[in-house]
Amino acid sequence: xxxxxxxxxxxxxxxxxxxxxxxxxxxxxxxxxxxxxxxxxxxxxxxxxxxx
Amino acid sequence: xxxxxxxxxxxxxxxxxxxxxxxxxxxxxxxxxxxxxxxxxxxxxxxxxxxxxxxxxxxxxxxxxxxxxxxxxxxxxxxxxxxxxxxxxxxxxxxxxxxxxxxxxxxxxxxxxxxxxxxxxxxxxxxxxxxxxxxxxxxxxxxxxxxxxxxxxxxxxxxxxxxxxxxxxxxxxxxxxxxxxxxxxxxxxxxxxxxxxxxxxxxxxxxxxxxxxxxxxx
Amino acid sequence: xxxxxxxxxxxxxxxxxxxxxxxxxxxxxxxxxxxxxxxxxxxxxxxxxxxxxxxxxxxxxxxxxxxxxxxxxxxxxxxxxxxxxxxxxxxxxxxxxxxxxxxxxxxxxxxxxxxxxxxxxxxxxxxxxxxxxxxxxxxxxxxxxxxxxxxxxxxxxxxxxxxxxxxxxxxxxxxxxxxxxxxxxxxxxxxxxxxxxxxxxxxxxxxxxxxxxxxxxxxxxxxxxxxxxxxxxxxxxxxxxxxx
Numbered sequence: 427x428x429x430x431x432x433x434x435x436x437x438x439x440x441x442x443x444x445x446x447x448x449x450x451x452x453x454x455x456x457x458x459x460x461x462x463x464x465x466x467x468x469x470x471x472x473x474x475x476x477x478x
Numbered sequence: 479x480x481x482x483x484x485x486x487x488x489x490x491x492x493x494x495x496x497x498x499x500x501x502x503x504x505x506x507x508x509x510x511x512x513x514x515x516x517x518x519x520x521x522x523x524x525x526x527x528x529x530x531x532x533x534x535x536x537x538x539x540x541x542x543x544x545x546x547x548x549x550x551x552x553x554x555x556x557x558x559x560x561x562x563x564x565x566x567x568x569x570x571x572x573x574x575x576x577x578x579x580x581x582x583x584x585x586x587x588x589x590x591x592x593x594x595x596x597x598x599x600x601x602x603x604x605x606x607x608x609x610x611x612x613x614x615x616x617x618x619x620x621x622x623x624x625x626x627x628x629x630x631x632x633x634x635x636x637x638x639x640x641x642x643x644x645x646x647x648x649x650x651x652x653x654x655x656x657x658x659x660x661x662x663x664x665x666x667x668x669x670x671x672x673x674x675x676x677x678x679x680x681x682x683x684x685x686x687x688x689x690x691x692x693x694x695x696x
Numbered sequence: 697x698x699x700x701x702x703x704x705x706x707x708x709x710x711x712x713x714x715x716x717x718x719x720x721x722x723x724x725x726x727x728x729x730x731x732x733x734x735x736x737x738x739x740x741x742x743x744x745x746x747x748x749x750x751x752x753x754x755x756x757x758x759x760x761x762x763x764x765x766x767x768x769x770x771x772x773x774x775x776x777x778x779x780x781x782x783x784x785x786x787x788x789x790x791x792x793x794x795x796x797x798x799x800x801x802x803x804x805x806x807x808x809x810x811x812x813x814x815x816x817x818x819x820x821x822x823x824x825x826x827x828x829x830x831x832x833x834x835x836x837x838x839x840x841x842x843x844x845x846x847x848x849x850x851x852x853x854x855x856x857x858x859x860x861x862x863x864x865x866x867x868x869x870x871x872x873x874x875x876x877x878x879x880x881x882x883x884x885x886x887x888x889x890x891x892x893x894x895x896x897x898x899x900x901x902x903x904x905x906x907x908x909x910x911x912x913x914x915x916x917x918x919x920x921x922x923x924x925x926x927x928x929x930x931x932x933x934x935x936x937x938x939x940x
Contacts, residue, residue, distance in 0.1 A: 434747045434811055441807040442735065445753045445800050449911070452796045456915055460922045467925045470932045622859060626839065626852050636835075636842050640856065643831040644863045647870040654874060668873070675866065686859050693851040 479563055479571055486575035489548070500537040500580040501587060507533035508591040519596040526595035527605070527656035531649050533591075534584050534609060538616045539641060541580055543634045545572055545624040546691070555628075559695055565688040573614075573621040573684070581613030597660065604659025608672065612652040615676040618683045619644045625687040629694045648675055703780035705924045712917045720914040726907030734900040741894075750808045752901055756908035758801035761829065764794025764912065768836075769861050772854035782924065784850035787857065788840055789919030793912060795833035802826055821871045828867050832860050846927060 511529050512522055549555040558568050585606060592605050623641035627633035651672040658665045702708045734752035741748035768787040775784035805823055806816045817823070839856055843849035 434745050437807050437811050438746050438749050441750045441753060441804045442731075444803045444807070445757070448796055448800050448803075452793065452915065456919050456922070460918055463922050463925045463929065467929045467932075470929055470936075474932055474936065626856060627842075629848075630842055633842075636838055639831075639838055640835040643828055643835060643867075644860070646828055647863065647866040650867075650870040650874045671870075671873075683859070686855055690852055690855050693848055693855070696848065 479567055482558075482563075482568065483571050483575055486572060487578060500540050501583050503540055504533050504537040504584055504587065505591065507536065508594050512595065523596040523598060523660075526592060526597040527601070527653045527660070529595060530588060530591060530597075530605060530656070531608075531612075531653045534581075534588075534613065535616065535642070535645050535649060537584060538580050538613065538620055539638055541576065542620040542624050542641065543627070543637050545576055545621055546628040547624075547633070550628050555691070556695060559691065565691060566684045569621055569625065569687040569691065570618075570680070570684040573618045573680075573687075576621065577614050577617035581609070581617055585609040585613060597656070600662060601656050601660030604656050604665060607659075607669070608652045608655040611669065611676055612648050612672050615648045615672075615679045616645065618676075618679045618687075619648070622683045622687045622690065625690040625694070628691065648672065651675065700778070700780070703778070703782055705782055705928075708782050709921050709924060712921055716914060716917050716921075719910055719917065723907055723910035723914050726903055726910055728907075730900050730903035730907050734897075734904060738896055738900060744812060747808055747811055748897065750804050751897060752904045754801060754804040754808060755901060756905045757797045757804065758826070759905065760908045760912050761794055761797040761801050761826070763909075764790050764797060765829065765832070765857075765861070765864070767916075768794065768857055772857040775850055776854050776858075781850075781927070782920065784854065785923040785927070786916060786920045787853070788850070789923050790912075790916050791833060791837050791840070793915045793919070795830065795837065797908075797912075798826055798830045798833060802830065821868075821874070824871045825868050828871070829864060832864055836860065846930070 507529065511525075515521060515525070546555060549558065559565055561568070588605050588609050589602050592602050597605060620641055623637050623644070626640060627637045630636060651668045654668040655665050655672065658668065702711060731752060735749055738749060740746050768790050771783045771787040771790070774780060775787065802823070805826070809818055809823075810816050836853055836856060839853050840849055843852055
């Protein structure tokens with residue numbers, strides 16, 4: 427299954443690792459912030475009774 | 479406009495050493511670098527163009543946050559904005575005043591520091607020429623950065639973050655002129671490009687700076 | 697029906713929420729497919745060995761890092777000219793995404809350069825330009841964070857984006873002038889020339905590029921919705937403070 431990366435295994439794997447970590451971090455942060463803001467806005471709108 | 483220029487110059491001379499500060503900083507950089515790098519003349523001569531230009535850049539940066547901030551605090555910036563002369567002109571004059579109190583002294587003092595850093599004699603002419611041509615661009619780009627950050631409480635650090643990337647082309651061409659000049663190569667191309675940046679920045683950036691100032695004064 | 701209808705935040709959110717799942721799914725499918733294809737099923741290059749597999753990350757990230765800035769420039773102009781808030785917020789939403797892509801391009805470039813050029817970092821024109829681009833992103837994001845009034849912040853960052861674009865292009869040419877560099881020229885646009893990219897790499901690369909584009913669109917949509925809601929929340933809270 428695992429392809430033979432030869433002597434460059436560390437290089438290739440760390441490139442993929444860094445990229446995936448950065449992308450996953452970006453997606454996770456964006457999503458978490460999205461949810462937080464959505465909930466806060468819902469609460470605020472419920473408080474004021476004003477429709478969004 | 480002349481009156482404004484004279485007023486700015488007088489303020490810079492008087493207000494607690496703002497005038498000499500940049501120059502002293504420039505001198506310190508030129509003294510500290512050999513202490514850090516070691517006293518070998520060959521190494522120093524090679525890095526001298528870069529050090530002198532980076533030093534000039536940072537010395538320019540030091541006094542930038544005062545460019546509009548003082549006038550903003552005491553309200554005279556609002557007066558200037560409503561004055562009959564256009565705000566673009568005010569910005570250009572202020573950048574000119576900034577150049578006269580930082581860029582010009584740096585240019586005149588540079589040969590002395592060039593000697594300290596073992597810059598070859600053939601490079602001295604080009605050191606002065608490149609600084610004379612390039613430092614006006616530093617002032618007018620800096621005025622733009624200062625206009626962006628004028629209303630902010632801790633604008634100084636942000637100002638350097640915004641302005642230093644904009645200084646990259648000026649730095650590259652400026653240092654390149656000295657390097658080529660010292661090595662006896664032709665310098666026309668970088669010199670013309672640097673002059674182009676300076677003229678372009680002096681012509682176009684006051685409009686962007688005035689726009690940013692108006693936004694901040696709103 | 698014109699594109700300006702989406703300047704209405706409510707309409708934008710409604711449409712974005714309808715589109716978002718599709719774009720996000722597409723991004724996930726394309727990225728997973730492209731990266732698996734690229735990682736497991738491509739041959740080694742005769743010169744570069746298995747490091748050629750980094751191309752599937754490096755090239756799309758670098759492309760999108762530049763395209764993100766271009767998109768910010770366009771939306772900033774739209775904001776300055778037509779004063780549509782969604783446009784300004786979209787620029788704000790795109791900046792951290794573009795910054796992350798720049799970082800990915802730099803990191804993979806460093807990993808790739810280490811075995812190929814024998815050094816982690818080379819002051820090569822392309823790498824240097826990307827480092828400078830990263831600094832521009834940093835300044836842009838910092839200015840957004842620093843200014844409190846949202847409209848002032850939008851105006852100032854839009855002006856910075858325009859001036860910054862001019863200087864970014866200038867820096868690119870200055871850096872080229874300064875050092876000729878080791879980096880090879882772009883290979884994807886060389887189709888039909890004497891040294892084209894091998895088809896074995898071309899298709900997985902195309903899928904990866906599509907994946908990065910879709911991912912960018914999805915993230916910008918999501919983050920723009922967040923920014924719009926954040927703005928609304930601020931308005932409601934300000935109103936409450938006034939009322940109570």
